[in-house]
Amino acid sequence: MAIRIEPSVDGATGGPAAGATRSGGHAPAVELRGVTKRFGSVVACRNVSLSVERGEIHGLLGENGAGKSTLMKVLIGLIPADGGEVRLAGRPIVVKDPVHAAALGLAMAQQHFSLIERLKVWENVALAHRGKLSRRQAVRVVGEIGRRYGLEADPEARVEDLTVGQRQRVEVIKCLSLDPDVLILDEPTSVLSASESRELFGVLREVVLRDQRAVILISHKLDEILQATDRVTIMRDGSVVESMATSEADAHRLARAMVGRDVLLQAEMAAVGLRDEVLAAEESADPSPGAPASPGTARVATGRAPALRIVDVEVRAPDGRMLLDGLSLEVGHGEIVGVAGVEGNGQAAIGDLLSGLARVTRGRIEVDGEAIGATSPRALLAAGVGVIPEDRHRSGCVLQLSVAENLVVSDLGAFTSSKIFLDRKAILRRAVELIEAFDISTPSPTTPMSALSGGNQQRVVVARELARGPTCLVAVQPTRGLDVGAVEYMSEQLRKAAAAGVGILLVSTELDEILAIAHRIVVLYRGSIVGEMRRDEVNVERLGLLMGGRQA
């Protein structure tokens, strides 16, 4: 396979700002040269080079799927690279597995903590080490690290009793107890509050200044990269696009580099008025006197309540974590609203909210002007809220039932004859109709759902939700894990539904998907909407800033 030569950051190590803490002439603490990693036909990392100095916090910035985590997993030996080289202090090494990595002085704090909740803090720290468990020693290590870096943690506390911020601290203590030369943190702040994040960055600063360790900080948040790092390397689509001293960077430059130019191109096309045919047809078919349609905006009937209105909703996870924090938004009839945002900012919770599966602690939902009990799946169904959930196996279908049963499952009452028996003929008739109309590929209507491919399972979900004639439909990551054909199919279905007057809420972390069909785009960050723009005024730089948590 031919590998495209990408700009390498090797030459950038002589950058002026990063040199402050580095003694000249020495080899970098860790260096990746031309690392390539393929998963099947997908190239996760393409000839990536990265060099991190001692005494430096190196930011690795990029969107979801840019290849940051893959690169780090190669570095600590979780996955083997297909090509390229890793050097530690100038010496080429082959990292066999994470245990070997730890022995070599590479430690990584995982995004999803690798802590065992039922165990105590000292036990978790002791688990990172080989050999005999020594309670005394582990407690001493926890105390020492705590004093040294201001990372206080009670060694006798059980991890399950700690807050996420404290758990993060334990995770870092566990890594530091290995006395690593290179400490890697994968999205460490994704679960932290702003003050907890600041605290963590203070600790990292100590770690590099006092001990001349190297820190790699993976993040998609612009602010923390700017605040906490000395150098930043930006990845997009598996390649390094830019690397610079943080002192030379600003949020706009980072956002542009992270979101990328190809997206910009698409957005520009939309912005210069490449209106899609659906909109045009819609306008000519139903000229509404009250609502002059502006380019790129849906024709939203004035005077009519929005199809869906979410007002100041707060949703918490069972463990108390905030998932949606004062979320408010509106979707007009026939309008497609795209919810952009980096993964983990509340996308799944929006699906759960409109399915009636969320723990709503505040706020309300209105459908077509009527307030609906936000915790009652039946009320939401009855009000005409359709949901294509993020995880269809969890709440989108029942794999053990047949395709036909899955197609009617939210309307069983309508398929019951004489109150006692299911009208199986009617169910089959309906199933055959929908299988035809939605182009579902299945051996028969009675085939178990589990035997279908992911794409066809998704079509079953789409068919069921749209066939009920919903007032509004929320689609959360509807094409995730599916192929390109599925993306087109979904766009077409959503457009058709919007043209028929359904208010569509499209929640996606794929900006392309949103830019392709949304009339209006809102940005979701930490569980609330932080910005909004019409498609014809989309500005990718601003979008990137908002997604990264900056006001713009």
Add this chain to the structure above:
Amino acid sequence: MSAVVTRLRGLLAAPPGEVEQSRAAAVGQLVLLYVLAIIVALLVTGALVEIVGGSLASVFSAIYTGSIGTFGAVGQTLDSAVPVLIVALGSLITVRAGMFNIGQTGQLLMGASVATLVALHLHGPGPLVLLATLAASVAGGAIWAGIGALLRLWRNIDVVISTLLLNYVAIQALGYAVSTQSILQEPTPPGGQAGGLPQSALIPASVRLPHPGQYPNFGVGLGLPIAVALVALFAVLLSRSPWGLRLRMVGANPVASRRFGVRVGLIAAGALILSGALAGFAGGVLLTGSVYRIQPGFDNNFGNDGLLCALVVRDQPWALLPVSFFFGMIRTGGSFLLSTGVPFYLAQVLEGLLVLAAVFPPVYLERREWARRLRAARALVLKAAA
């Protein structure tokens, strides 16, 4: 990454047997395993029989003669199969709803106790009192299971634990009731010794289920047609009614069921209560059909046999008929064993081994399938780990 997760989910979520295996091959494997398992069970029993000095051939001939060798024996076997069948039907319903009721013994005892109270104290035309007695057995079992259902709704307490523990409570409560004159103990006959036996009085003849025919000729109680009718009724409801579909949904995917408007808690609680009602009804049939009084040990292990029977049929209601008959055979054949000089407990050993042989193959195949899928999943993760 997300593609991998989706594939993983598909891999792990599909029901057993759906992944990369032809149906014919799967059935062939299952049959072969059944044959092997039963041969092993027989060989082990044979070895045990030889050790205690009997002969395997005589054991089989005794079981055969005692269970289906004569018309009379067939009738008795059918009578023994009836409580097993009714209890098993209820167990199967809870399994469909994704729960595991193991409180059949307690529910059966409670049903029978309440039924005894009604049979002894309600006066009126025999058939009406009989109906009221059976209704009381249903209610008794339902209430006993209802405690577990409430605990589950209220604090999500595991049904396995609550129903299991309620068995002990029921056994102790029965022991107390039949030793207390003011509750269930039979009145001491005039001039009899104070204290008396821990058992209730016999229920009046008019409150007993009709039993046409008498041993050694063919005869079978009215319980049989009632039980078969119940199986037919529920087999049809389970496969054809919205309730049956919802029950399956709740068992398979409670989260999605909620989203589709199913009242998950109620359906599950209802299934458990229904299962208890059927176990209680089995107690009522036992009381009015063959035992006629209640005492400690009244359940005679019917509750556990019913649970096992449901395990063996694995979700196929119609299969309850032959399998419960098989359990009946072991019972009647086993008691006949005594005549051959082989200890009775060997019949129970044989029963246990045969049940194991019947439960083992599907579980083994499922386990193997899971191990295979977990291996595949692990390979996928290692390959992708991104």
